[in-house]
Amino acid sequence: MWGSYCEDVLEKRTPYRQAHLDGLAKQKESGVLITIGPTADVTKVFGIYEAEDEATVRQIVESDPYWQNGIWTEYEIKEWIQVF
Known part of the structure; x- marks a missing residue:
């Protein structure tokens, strides 16, 4: 998943950050989330x-507080085939 963050993300995400992180922890624990994080300039997210x-992935992304509150402004899902 590639997505984009809103302007002023570091300020705007604050009220939703803990719920976002808690959800990611549950996803990681269940095995559905392998990894996720922002680019160094905090303009894009990759998961x-x-x-x-x-x-299934769309449902997970769209249930995230960052999507529901406009912190993530767009996203794209691409199926990936692991070669190595």
């Missing part, structure tokens, strides 16, 4: 999920 289908 790797292991799920049955794209719809």
Whole structure:
């Protein structure tokens, strides 16, 4: 998953950050989330999920407080095939 952050993300995310992190921890614990994080300039987010289908990942992303509150402003899912 590649996505974009809103302007002034570091300020705007504050009220939603703990709920966001708690959700990510649950996803990681369940095995669906492999990794996620921002680019160094905090303009993009990148995540790797292991799920049955794209719809599952879309549901996860759209349930996140960052998506629901406009912290993530857009996202794109691309199926990825691990070669090595």
